[in-house]
Amino acid sequence: MKVARFHAPGDLRIEEAPEPVAGPGEVKIRVRNCSTCGTDVKIYKHGHHHIDPPRVMGHEIAGEVVESAAPGWAPGDRVQVIAAIPCGRCAECLRGRMTVCPNQESMGYHYDGGFAEYMVVPAKVLAVDGLNRIPDGVGFAEASVAEPLACVLNGQELARVGPGDDVLIMGSGPIGCLHVRLARARGAARVFLADINPDRLAVAAGLVRPDAAIHADVEEHVAKLTDGRGADVVITAAAAGAAQEQAIRMAARQGRISFFGGLPKDNPIIACDSNLVHYRELTIVGANGSSPAHNARALDLIATGAVPVADLITERLPLTDVLAAIDTVARGAAIKVTIEP
Ligand SMILES: [Zn+2]
C-alpha cells in the first residue's frame, strides 16, 4: 500500500509499505479521508518531540473497517477515529479531564496515522471509546472534520460560549470557520470574524457569514460594534501573541478569552494587563485538543446539521499529492484540504 511517511523536517515521502495487520483488540481500516491542518504543516517543517521517525502522518481520520479483532466491530462499519488518545487511568482521566491527560498519545505521532491506504486503530483507542460510528448521511470527508470540530467544541465549552453572547473569533482558517458555526449553534447573539489576511477572510466570510468581518483596526471595530462593551467571548484561532494580547483588551466585563491556538514554543510569552483581568473579572482559558466524548458529539453536530462542514472542504487530493496539500494549508490558500488515499 501507499503511505506518506515523515522521516525528518522537510522530508515527507510517499512510499510503498506492507499493509498493517490488526492485532488483538485492534481494528484495521481502509482510510477513506484524512484531512490536513496547520499541525501537519508544523510537523512537516519542524518535526515534533513526540514523533520518532519514520512515522506515517495524518490525524483527522475516517474510513471503513476491513478487518476486526475487537468485539463490536465488523468489516463494512464506517468509522471516525480520535486523534488524541488519553490513557483513561490517570488522576485527570479519572476526573473526566481527558483533554489534559499527561500520558496522552496521538495518532500520527506515537502510532502510524491516516495518510495511508490502510491503518490499524490501536487497542488503546478502542479502550477509551475513541472509534465512532459515522451516522448515516454523513460522508467520510465530513466525518474526518469531526476531530477538529471536537477541539473547537472543547474550546467553546471551556470559554462557556452560550446564548446572547457576542463572540469574536480571531483567525479565519478552518478552525476559525468551525468556531463561527459552533458559536451560532450554541446560541451566540452575534459572531465577528477577524483576520489580518483580507483575502482569506473574504473567502471564509463568504462561507460562514459572520455578523462582521474585520481585517484591520480590530480593536476599534469591536468597540464600535459593541458600543464599547467589548465581546463576551474572544477566541484566538491564530498562533500570534499579539492576537492574544488584543483579545484580553477586547473582552467585555466578565468576558472569557480562549487562547485556542498555541504559540510558537520559542516565543510563548505575552504581555497581559493583569488589572484588566482583575477589575473586569475576565476568565482566560486554554484548549488542548479534545476528548473521545467531544469527537462523538462533534459527529452528532455534523449529522444533525447543527454545524455543517461539507462546504468547508474546499479541496480533495489523492495521497500522492500530500505535499501539495500541506503547501496549500501553509499558504492559507484553502479552507479544509482533505486527502483521499
Ligand atoms: Zn488537525
Ligand SMILES: [Zn+2]
Ligand atoms: Zn490519563
